[in-house]
Amino acid sequence: MDNIINQNIMKKIKEQTGCNAPASEAQIKLCNVKLKQHGFPELPEDFAKVLLEANGLTADDANIFGVGLEEGGWFDDVCDYNIQHCQAPSKKLVLGYDDDTHLIYYAEEKLYRVESEMGKDMESDDLIEVLEYFLRIQ
Amino acid sequence: MAEFNEIKSEALKENSSDENEKRCRISALREQTQNPAQKKFYKSYEIKSDVQEICAAFFGENKITLEECNQQLAEYNVHLEEIPYVDEKEADKDLNVIARAAFNGYFKETIHDNLSKGFFDRRTDDFKPEDYNLDNCAVWQKFKKVPEFAQLEKTVKQGMAKLKISPDVLSPSYPYPLNANDISKIICLQFKGSYQKNGLKQVCIKNINGFEGYKIRNTKRFIAENEEVFRKSMMRIPLSGKDIEAAKATGKTPEQALAYCKQVRAEYVEALINLMKAKGSTNLAEAKDDKGKTLFKPEWSWQPKIDVHHINPIHNCETIELKGKNFTDINDYENMCFMVKEPYHTIMHYLDNCECDDFKSKIKAKSAPDKRFMLCPGKNEKEKDNMRALLYKGVYIWQNFISHKRKENDGDLPHRDEKRLQASDVQLKELQQSRLNQGK
Incomplete structure (x- = not known):
């Protein structure tokens, strides 16, 4: 994968959040196969890149999912969450949740949205910008 | 069982x-x-x-x-109560935005869709902060009810002047009054600081006026008042089978593995208590020491997470206003209890907002009136079974309560008590009207 993640901002995110150990390329590939089998879009490339830095992030009540994780731990698995909570087939993929909001990737539009039942809080095609917002990076 | x-x-x-x-x-x-x-x-x-x-x-x-249900649940520290039903579509979104900001300690900047037309009513003239009379602004009257937000009046006026928002938007007759997202955005824009990008941001209120948010404040109070009970309760939660298996895999006998896991639990609980006291947080995974080194240990991966639960729901503040209280009371210590995230917090929300469309909340589960901590699973098999029974029982009783209400209202009813709902609607309209009058 190309280096498409701004390392300075990623460093700041890692400093200000709880982050899991990096995921492996194999875990990401396996997750994509599983997602596809269940009718979900594959992980967006920049999100996969973040997973190679931290296989799950958490700040306060906000959680960004990881891959290949067992249920019941401190970080949730993106496949398990979507398979258990979302209808398939789907063109969107939930990548994390906060108290009342979700971080969702809309594959067709290649957009990330932070939204709740009340509506959209923000949207962007820049994952890092969305992560800074979602994880309340100061 | x-x-x-x-x-x-x-x-x-x-x-x-x-x-x-x-x-x-x-x-x-x-x-x-x-x-x-x-x-x-x-x-x-x-x-x-x-x-x-x-x-x-x-x-x-x-x-x-x-009533029978609560008699049986009392021994588990669990209490179900009826709360006024307010249709979420009718709920005041401004109250939700304000209450969440006060709870989390962050102002949230959101996309343009959530902002009023008034926010975009800009002029070319220069304005001074004193040109803005927030006494006329209905949403500011709601913000002001949070004392720490009332301190930000000058900030809001300065922000409005900087953005050249027309002072006319504060007139009671202006057709597009400001909403809570507008005020949050104005404050965020004032305090984004060195943030270089144009992207949206959530701004930490602590950095503005030292206000940490009610979640942190209540967590600190809870642990200050309940440290020993909390410690004992946490130690009673059954150990994870994964932890025990992992310990056995290192060559330990079952007894040694159990002793080791208990020791790990004790270490985890002490670290958690220290974090709650120092930071008012229960998320050990994000905790760092003074040098920025993570405090979380890999062997804590399966330890229970603690959540803070609103008894009257924060997304529907009218439920507490209809009880004659201020909407800001939603974040009061009395409206919160602490519990293990999985399965209890999740289950509590199943009780009040079931995924079946037909069941809508009028019943909330909470800790017993004099307790702030939801019972942890039992220390022995009997208690564990009791806890499981409780979960089933809670849902069962709740469902039957709804069914009972349905029968009272001639059976073929939508999922909620229409008579009560109509009464609530009248009260709600009166409440909204009184707020409007206050704004004027």
């Missing part, structure tokens, strides 16, 4: 489309309960799955009252 297995089993028989499979599961469940050797602690997804099944299955007749 047997009683509930039976009830559940019967209900499933009546409603199941795949009876055999479900019967087998229920039968297995009963066997486990009756045979101590086979008992196990249920995982959250198993309980969730069962709760969903029960929710789908129970449309039965009323057999038990809320």
